Amino acid sequence: AQKVTQAQTEISVVEKEDVTLDCVYETRDTTYYLFWYKQPPSGELVFLIRRNSFDEQNEISGRYSWNFQKSTSSFNFTITASQVVDSAVYFCALSEDLRGSARQLTFGSGTQLTVLP
Amino acid sequence: ETGVTQTPRHLVMGMTNKKSLKCEQHLGHNAMYWYKQSAKKPLELMFVYNFKEQTENNSVPSRFSPECPNSSHLFLHLHTLQPEDSALYLCASSRGTGVVDTQYFGPGTRLTVL
Numbered sequence: 076a077q078k079v080t081q082a083q084t085e086i087s088v089v090e091k092e093d094v095t096l097d098c099v100y101e102t103r104d105t106t107y108y109l110f111w112y113k114q115p116p117s118g119e120l121v122f123l124i125r126r127n128s129f130d131e132q133n134e135i136s137g138r139y140s141w142n143f144q145k146s147t148s149s150f151n152f153t154i155t156a157s158q159v160v161d162s163a164v165y166f167c168a169l170s171e172d173l174r175g176s177a178r179q180l181t182f183g184s185g186t187q188l189t190v191l192p
Numbered sequence: 193e194t195g196v197t198q199t200p201r202h203l204v205m206g207m208t209n210k211k212s213l214k215c216e217q218h219l220g221h222n223a224m225y226w227y228k229q230s231a232k233k234p235l236e237l238m239f240v241y242n243f244k245e246q247t248e249n250n251s252v253p254s255r256f257s258p259e260c261p262n263s264s265h266l267f268l269h270l271h272t273l274q275p276e277d278s279a280l281y282l283c284a285s286s287r288g289t290g291v292v293d294t295q296y297f298g299p300g301t302r303l304t305v306l
Binding site: 106107108110112117118119120121122125127149152166170171172179180182185 | 233234235237280282284290291292294295297298299300303
């Protein structure tokens with residue numbers, strides 16, 4: 076089973092629409108961190124947010140917001156009033172503190188978001 | 193300001209060539225990473241260095257040879273590659289290798305092996 080599942084492979088929206096990218100994770104650890112990265116066509120993964128497993132408060136940063144729910148093992152990402160520049164591949168990632176091993180950062184397969192003008 | 197730089201951005205090489213990828217981080221981090229990103233596959237961790245010491249080799253073929261002369265520089269030496277090695281190679285760095293440490297990525301080198 077995948078540790079990080081991004082079931083939406085591709086999403087297309089029209090500019091100014093809101094869009095939510097889903098992320099479901101699986102871990103046996105009580106201490107872990109979740110991340111979102113954005114990868115525009117240029118290729119660089121841009122760090123967006125990091126949340127720890129003990130902080131379930133939702134976070135808002137401008138047009139971006141994140142909904143972390145431990146009960147459903149989900150960490151969803153919403154873009155409000157989407158813009159063409161939001162078009163990119165978005166990756167969710169999980170960092171676990173595996174006992175006896177080095178920390179692993181596991182990425183989901185990514186969601187390609189296309190925002191049409 | 194670009195925290196992690198990679199050169200070259202694009203590389204085309206034949207199967208018998210030898211080339212090197214370079215990564216430099218300007219963030220004062222101690223850990224550096226190489227990832228491979230192939231089409232339609234999740235990012236694959238290749239190597240991890242912490243304080244210049246290799247701490248992880250994720251079963252990478254020996255035709256990929258990493259080198260970390262100091263905490264700011266990381267190289268990936270390539271020789272006798274296969275066409276299936278064509279991919280985007282991403283470098284990342286982080287303050288440490290703990291569960292809390294965020295990795296920051298470079299722009300990648302897009303490698304094509306003919």
